[in-house]
Amino acid sequence: MTDTLPILEATDIDHDYGTISVLENVSATLRRGAVTALIGPNGSGKTTLIRSLAGLHEPTAGKIAYHGPETARRIGYLPQHPAFRPGFTCLETLEFYASLVGGDETAAMTHLDRVGLADAADRPVEALSGGMTRLLGIAQATIGDPPVVVLDEPGSGLDPGMSMHVFDVAAELADDGIAVLLSSHDLELVERVADRVLILSDGRIVRRGSTAQLRDELDADSLWAVYETAIGGDLDTVRVQGGHA
Numbered sequence: 001m002t003d004t005l006p007i008l009e010a011t012d013i014d015h016d017y018g019t020i021s022v023l024e025n026v027s028a029t030l031r032r033g034a035v036t037a038l039i040g041p042n043g044s045g046k047t048t049l050i051r052s053l054a055g056l057h058e059p060t061a062g063k064i065a066y067h068g069p070e071t072a073r074r075i076g077y078l079p080q081h082p083a084f085r086p087g088f089t090c091l092e093t094l095e096f097y098a099s100l101v102g103g104d105e106t107a108a109m110t111h112l113d114r115v116g117l118a119d120a121a122d123r124p125v126e127a128l129s130g131g132m133t134r135l136l137g138i139a140q141a142t143i144g145d146p147p148v149v150v151l152d153e154p155g156s157g158l159d160p161g162m163s164m165h166v167f168d169v170a171a172e173l174a175d176d177g178i179a180v181l182l183s184s185h186d187l188e189l190v191e192r193v194a195d196r197v198l199i200l201s202d203g204r205i206v207r208r209g210s211t212a213q214l215r216d217e218l219d220a221d222s223l224w225a226v227y228e229t230a231i232g233g234d235l236d237t238v239r240v241q242g243g244h245a
């Protein structure tokens with residue numbers, strides 16, 4: 001199910017950190033029922049764009065418009081480094097988030113189960129591995145059933161099977177009508193799951209479209225080949241925006 005109208009729309013976004021310009025003239029749309037993947041080199045501005053779209057910081061210029069239903073929680077968000085308050089179990093943590101957004105606290109177990117953490121329901125959050133903490137973060141992002149879910153590197157730090165599972169969960173959320181945005185460096189999984197891809201380079205979107213469209217446009221046989229062409233330059237150098245730190 002993909003609506004024609006975008007549910008979230010960023011128009012001509014700029015983002016500066018002090019004197020450092022990190023995003024320039026970025027426009028992007030998210031649609032219900034679709035997984036949109038944001039890919040790009042380290043430091044290209046993915047997290048900055050994701051945080052802008054999730055409403056966590058104001059862009060320096062430009063506009064972000066939400067066209068979805070009025071719900072207690074519009075946008076679920078998985079940060080790049082999720083952290084939870086110690087002293088609570090996984091289940092208690094999700095029940096707490098559900099109580100914050102007026103969601104169904106009894107559904108917390110379903111959310112845990114969806115990310116494969118049902119067996120860890122009674123484990124304290126401080127006793128989770130890094131990958132399990134990320135999975136709990138993904139479960140947290142879906143609490144309250146927001147129509148938009150934004151996941152910053154959901155597969156990072158997960159074993160290959162779990163990574164694939166998390167991308168499948170993203171696809172299931174989209175099948176349920178949610179607009180999903182995720183950032184990732186795993187181009188194989190992106191190619192497998194994403195309906196649309198945005199390629200960010202030096203704070204600008206340099207390519208956008210479905211994987212098939214991008215492959216056609218660039219006469220490339222894989223998303224990796226598309227990425228290489230779209231990014232250009234040295235792939236083994238981090239281009240630091242704003243120059244020396």
Ligand SMILES: Nc1ncnc2c1ncn2[C@@H]1O[C@H](COP(=O)(O)OP(=O)(O)OP(=O)(O)O)[C@@H](O)[C@H]1O
Nearest residue numbers: 017020022041042043044045046047048049240241
């Ligand atoms: N709070 C901040 N203050 C100053 N500069 C920042 C801040 N946060 C990010 N930056 C800079 O903005 C640029 C983009 O960072 P961002 O985290 O958005 O990139 P990214 O594409 O998500 O990178 P990665 O793939 O490594 O996670 C980088 O040059 C980074 O150093």
